[in-house]
Each structure stands twice: as C-alpha cells, then as structure tokens.
Amino acid sequence: MVFSSLTFIFRFLPVFLILYFITPVRYRNLTLFGGSLVFYALGEPVYIFLILLSVYINHHLGLSIARCPRRPKKRQFYFILAMLYDFGMLFVFKYTDFLLENINSLIGIVNRYAGIVLPEIPLLHLALPLGISFYTFQIASYIIDVYRGTQKPERSIVTLGTYLCMFPQLIAGPIVMYPDVSAQLKNRHISLEDFEDGLKTFAIGLGSKVLLANRIFLLWNDIQVTGFDSISTPLAWLGAFAYSFQIFFDFYGYSLMAIGLGQMLGFSIPENFRFPYAASSVSDFWRRWHITLGTWFRTYIYIPLGGNRNGLPRTVRNLFVVWALTGLWHGSSWNFILWGLLFFVLIALEKLFLGKVFRKCRFLGHLYIIVLIPVTWVIFSITDLSYLWTYMTRLFPFLNGSSIWVFGTQDYVYALKDFGPLLALCVLFSTPLPAKLYRNHKKNPLTILILLGIFWLSIYYLVISVNNPFLYFRF
C-alpha cells in the first residue's frame, strides 16, 4: 500500500490513528508495530515473514553481541553472522538473477569461442520483497552501532520491531538510524499542534507526488510511447528534465509524507531532501539528495575505509567503492552501476580540481548541475543499454552524426504547450523559495486554505486515476 492511495488515506489511516490514540501510552509501540505489519501485509502478503524473521534474528544477535563485551572473537562471530544474514537476504532477493544473467552471458561467450555447450543456469525470478533495501540498511546500521558499542542493544523485541517496521518509513525510507528515534521509541509526547503540523507536511508531500510527479511523468511516458529514436533533440532534453522532476517530486513527496506521518505519531524522521536541484556541484547535490542514504554510506562504508585521510589514491579507491555500491543499491542492472560510476568520476574530478572552479564561480556550478543531472537520470531510468544509447544520441545528436530533428516536426512545441506550465511549476518548487514562504507563514489562514486545496486536488486526481485510469493516462 502506498501513501498516495485512497485506501491508505481514507481507510487505513483513520482506523489506525483512532486505535493508536486510544491505546494506553505504554502499549502504543505494540499498536504501531501491529499496524505497520498490517500496512506491510496489504502490499506484500508473502514476504512479511522475512521482515519478521529479520527483526527476530537481529534482535537476538544484537543482544548476543552485547552480552559478551570481553570476548571479541565471539562478538565478531555474532556480528558477522548478522551481517551475513542481512546482506545475504538482500543479495539473494535482489542480485541473484543479475549475477546469474551475467554468468550466463559469460557461458554464452565461452560456448561460442570454445565450441562447447555448457548449460545455462536457470534464473530464480524471485520477486523483490517490499522495502528490503531500506530495512536491510536500517537494521544493519543498528547492528553495526551495537557492535561498535555506540548503541545499547534493544531489549524489547517490540521496540526494535517498531523501529524497523514503522510504516511511515517502511517501504521507501527515509533510512532512519536507530539513535535518531531511540528516545522517541521509549517515550514520546504528541501535542495537537505537532499532529496538525505533521498533517500539513503530509498534505504537501501528497501534493508533490500526485500533482507534480505523477503529472510530469506523462511527458516522459509520451516520449517512451513515441519511441526514443523518433524524438527531436529539444524534446529529448525536455524528457530528461521531466524525468528528473518526476523522480525528485515522487521521492521527495514520499519522504515528506513519511516525515509528516512520523510527526503525527510522535517521531521526528530525518529530512531526506534539501532542494537538490539548487546544488552547485555534484558533491553538493549528493549532500542534498536522499540525505539519509548518503549518510549511511558515509558512516558505514566511506569513513571505515579511511575516507579521504590516507592520501589521494586511497581516497579515489574509497570513492569508487562507495559509488559502485550506491549504484548497485538502486537496482540490479548494469545501467545503475554505470550511473553510480559516473558519479564516482564526477565527484573524484571535483575533489581534484573541478570543485575549486565551482566554488569560485557558483553560477557555473548551477549550470553544470542543471545540464548534467538530467543526463544522469536518463542513465538511471533506461535499463536497456541499447535504448540508453539511442536516447543519448538524441540528447547529443553529434554522437552518431544524426540530425537534431527526426521527423521534421517540432514535437517539442507540442510538449511545451501541454506541459510548459507544469514544468514551470516544477522548476519553482525545486527552489527553496516555496518552502521558505511556507515556513514563515505556517499559521496564515491563506496557507491553511492553500494546503486544504492541495489536499483535495490531490484526492481529486487520485479518484479520477482510480475510477478511470484513462482520464489520467489519456490516449
């Protein structure tokens, strides 16, 4: 179940909130845990045992690690066991088929050149359990912290389960670290104003997802419908921008909804986006985009590897590892690795000399981000490498010497006519301006009315898209 659905907003949430607030305070974690499991089961009835098993095993191993503070070997054993289980599960479900596909293509090459017939390995075709990438990282951070001794293990399995399964952040982040919420898991106070504030944040997030992301997606969809090899270069760029906005407002909206829901329940879930498209360098971009994931990689991979303290070659190696893994985390396909490695190259360049240029001339940095980031999202979006190349040749027609125009029609004019106002709105909401206005006029009656309008307009769009998908995905 997703937040931006009528079932969630009008059915799950009211029932859950009533149950949650009539529960005595000391049992609220149990209500939240149970409610989250129901939430999860509604979207993923099969793999729910997997997340429960993860809670059980990690709870147990966390306690075991803490129980023997003076026996490092044993501690290490439990720690490695936990890591093997957590990342093993992630690997099995997310990456096995990718690995097997690559092995199979290797076998194919060997067969062709050696003239032998080795059998191909059948793929597993496992469905990816909902949110496994997110909850694996969360629980791993908990175990690592316990192993390092910076975090006391959680005695109550309900509390740990609540942390891991808490429905606001269960399926799409933000990746909440245990220390962020450990105090609130024990004791939290919710005032009506907090609740109202959370509700407002939720409404903004909903609007971002439904009114911006979902609608600008139609432009990207139109381009796919037309076929990449038939679009003009200006339209290819518009498409890249549209996809960039779609992925941002989708994810940003979802994170906002999570933060809002957390606030309504008494948790302060960390911020996940800070106007990434207003960044002035790629490093800056990644400090603003999916902040919780970046923090995770920095805390648990980059810094343990030595960060940037052991000389340039080591720094470059560490960056390589982090960005290859970041790419892989986003999906099990070569284009994601390519995408991650592109960021490795860009960030390494910035560490070497480019960063200085951008710090001196910020305008150049902004321009660089505005042009470059959409290209990286195109790589992110198109999983088929030959299609990706086609799109690249449309973005940069000089790559294969083709013309800017394919059909002689100015298709981008029509796209601008249809999506121009929406694109302008997306640009506006990518800047910090609207958020600043909102912060300064939170209690203003006009703000309240606008938010109410956003909420009901979103509901309207959700209704027409459910009742008749073709009004929404119109032909």
Next chain:
Amino acid sequence: MKQKYILRSLKKIPFLCLLGITIVLFDGIYDGILPWPSPFHITLSHPDGSDDVLAMTDYRRQNIRVSNDLAFQTESLTADNPSGEDGADIDLDDSGADDAINDIDANNDTNPDTHGADTDSSDSDTGSGFSDTTPDGGDAEHASDGLISTEHTVPGSGAENGDADTPEPEQTALGEDGLPLVHYMQVEDDYFDDAVFIGDSRTRSLQLYANLEHTTFLADTGLTIYTVLDKKLTPSTMTTKTTVTDYLTNHQFKKIYLMLGINEIGTGTAESFCRSYGEVLNTLRELQPDAIIYLQAILHISESKDKEHTYINNAAIIERNEALQSLVDNEHIFWLDSNPAMCDENGYLIDSYTFDGVHLQAKYVSLWTDYLKQHAIQQDVFPVFQSPFPAPQPQAIS
C-alpha cells in the same frame, strides 16, 4: 469553562479542523469513503442523472477484469468469412445499416435535449421503426434496442482484421442489402490536402509524425466521442484553441477521417457509444455536406496490454467496431479498418511497434498512413446512387 478551553485548542489546529469537516462532508456526499457509515447523508445527483462521474463509492473496483475470450472471438469471426476474396469488399451485409442511422435520427428528433430539433419536423422519420413514437416516449432505450438488433446482423465484420493482405477489388456490384460496395484507389500525400483528421492521441501521433504538412488535424489527447465537438483544442493549422464545431463551420473539407473510441472504452456500452457516435456523424454531415467521412475502426491494442485484463481490451474494441459499422452508408460514411496494417493474425497490435500497447511508435506511423493511401474511396464509381432506404436527411442548422 471547558467548552471555552476546547474552542481555544481547536483554534490552534485550523488545518486539522477544516480537513476533518471537509472529509465528513465528503463522506456524507459519497458515502463509503470512510471505513464507517456516514452519519450525514447528502444526496447529490449528477446533472445527467448518471453516477459515472466521481463514483467515489466504487473506488475499490480498481481492476475490472473483463473476461472476454478474444482468441475465441477472432477465431469464430474468421470462420464466418472463409473466402479470402470476399474480404476485399468492405463487407457490410447488415440490412439494418440505413435503419440504424434513421433510428438515430428519429431518436434525435424526439429528444429535444440532444439536438434541440423541433418535434414537429417529421422529415427523417420515414422508414424507421420509430415513426410512431411519441416525442416524449421515444427515448434512448428504444433507439438502443434498434441498435442492438442491427448490431447482431453484422456478420464477419471483424474478419478483415485478420486479413493482412487485402487485395484490391475488381468487380462493381451492390451488396445484398443494397449498400453500394466500396472501391479503393491508391493515392499520394496530396490526397490528404483537403482532408481533416479528427481523433485522439493516436491521430495526434499521425499529425506529429506522418509528415502530412498540408493536412488539417483536429486531434487532442483524451478526446472522446462525447467531447469531440465541444472540447477546445489546437488545430494543426492554428496556434490558438478552438472547438471542432467552430473550426468546421469556418473551413470546408472534402474528406473527414474520424477515429475515436479508445478513451471512452471503459464508459458506457457499445450501444450508448454508437448512439453518441451517430449523433456526432450527423453533426459532421451538417457542417461538411460535401465531405465523405471515413469512419475509422478503433485500433486494436497489443497482446501484452490485452493480457493485463483491464477494461481496455481487444474484445471490447472489436465489439464497438462491430457496432460502429452499422453507422456506415457507403455513400457519405465509409468504414475503414486499418488494423490489418499493424496487427498480427490474432488481431493484436504487434508488440514491437508499440511501447504502451496502445499507440504506434512514431517510426511505424507510416504503416498506418500507407494503409490509408491504399484505401482511398473511389467515389466516381457511384456518382448517383439511389438507396432503397432513404438516406438520413441532414437537419437544418438553426
């Protein structure tokens, strides 16, 4: 004291209060949005009396599964028309085609809401089975009954879908029902210079990618048979928006290519769709008395889209295409089914030609235009043709 305190705390949470009130109101109007029964019942009815728009209570019927067996249907249709040569002629054996049009006219006459026609203008009631209906009594249900009966007398109408290579017809003859047979000729791009294409996003891809620079397109994404006349859209020859009615009042064409029907496939029934289609055709005939109308079959969708089992499926498309053929008179309105140009033998749009299963990709649009060019109506074969059934009289524009 306590009430004052509550009021003060409520003032602190205006958004929550307003949201709560609006949700309760909303729940009262569309009962069933919240998990518990609404204490208020506010009855609102849609202007048309239909409950189709914003049917909130039905928002759970997310995936209506239409269990029509397409494979069976196409098979049986092909079996109806075993001889390949027959497929060449547009096979309109339905004796009721003219009747159907008259029926619609009759319905229009007796339904002041739709056309504003006077009930005493009893010109087009001739020959139709509804001439005896009272102005108030001859309502939509009667007309749809007539349509149902004509629709069932269309045999093998979907059979052309399977015939990828339609041979050119040689002989001239009348159909059994008295409808003239249609002859095609091969034409070039300039044939479309005095043509207007009216349609939804599929026609729009024709506009964008068919390289027919001198042709007029009145196409808009999401256009339906219900909105086609009045929706503001941008004609390909203009930069400002106008309606199809206004545009066709001011510009005359010789050919009208019309294709609509995919957006409204989930709305109404084949009969109600066909009825509205007939009304639109009448209006087009009034606006463009010199034009012939190519009533294009709704294009099929791909197998993978069909297998999603939503209410957009080939069975529904074929059903509506069959119903639409009752509107053809082969004199002013001609049936044109381009599906053979882009579908496989099972009537599915070929998967590699499409991304979303519904639209042709830009580089395959030429399949469609080539088919249109091969199937231009040869009008001079029947300069004057007297139909045994009176043709629908265009109503005077008041």
